[in-house]
Amino acid sequence: MSISTENKSQVICELIGAYREDGCADLDTVASVVKRYSGTQIPLIKPKGYSVRVCGQDGTVYAGNEDQLEAWKDFYLPERMEMVVIGAIDDFPCDAFGLQLVLLLCEDGNIYAYEDEVLHLVARSVKELFETGLTFPGLECYKLGECFEDYTEEEYNEIMESDEIKEMKEAHEKFRESLELGLLESLKEFKSSQFKDVEKSMAQPQKNSTMMKECYEIVVRKPMPVVHWQNWKCLISADGKVGVWCGTVV
Structure with a gap:
């Protein structure tokens, strides 16, 4: 078994181990596991071809935006719920900013995916997420401000304003x-x-062409004149050496 496969199995095991007997999750333990295994890619059974990249909020398109985390806690679900980011699914065909679904694990054990002003309940637990798959659109969907619908219109408008x-x-x-x-x-x-x-x-x-032209000008010489062999004359130097000369003897 490769190290990467061990990491995948280990992170799933430790996230499942963060659940208590009542089905709720220890978010401090979850955050610690996510930090330790940040960057690990875990393939999903469903939808096929996609993986969860384990990371905290700092590994998503919402890095540094603490107000967004508070908004997820306060303005979507029927009751305020503590939650932490456990990963992201990149290049996912949806309306999420940057085509990135951000996965959040709530204190009640449910897992939500955030798509532009909508929280999708995509799995009831980490075990379901990795053994059965992610359901998208969600089993339930919660829009921004929907949690205030039980208020009168006047109260709702007052809250939203x-x-x-x-x-x-x-x-x-x-x-x-x-x-x-x-x-x-x-x-x-x-x-x-x-x-x-x-x-x-x-x-x-263009540079190569210029260099070739310069080289051509250097290399090319005027052709040597062709002299018929009958014009060749044999000369004997003073020291007795024989040479060939072409032309007129002066």
């Missing part, structure tokens, strides 16, 4: 804008780099 909600939404929008700007800058740098490479490749043949 509260400073806390406004600050949370504003922080969320700013965070998304910063990510989008960062992505655009990265794309610009990538395109600029590609353009420079193209310019360089186009300039190279």
Whole structure:
């Protein structure tokens, strides 16, 4: 068994071990396990072809956004629920920002996936997640603010217009804008780099052509004149050496 396979089995085993007899999860233990095995890829039985990348919130597109974590706890489920990020599914076809489903384990043991302002109940436990698979869309879905539906319209509007909600939404929008700007800058740098490479490749043949021309001018000489053999004359030098000379004797 390879080390990577051992890691996959071990992280699943330790996450399952974080559940108590009442079915609730010890989130401190869960967070410790996630930190220790961060980066481990665990293939899902369902949907096929996708894996859970074990990580905390700092390994997701919401890294550094503590307001988002508080929003998940407070503004989606019928009751406030403590939860921690246990991983992400990258390049998943959905409406999630960056095509990344963020997986959260709640204190009640349920696992939710966050898709743009919707929490999906995707598994009832870690064991179900890895032995049966992830259900998406979720077994149940909770939209932002839906937990306040039992309030009167006036109470609901008052809550949604509260400073806390406004600050949370504003922080969320700013965070998304910063990510989008960062992505655009990265794309610009990538395109600029590609353009420079193209310019360089186009300039190279011209440089080679110039060098070939210079070499040609150096190497090429005027052709030697052809002299008929009958014009050759045999000479004997003073020291007795014989030589051949072509032309007129002066």
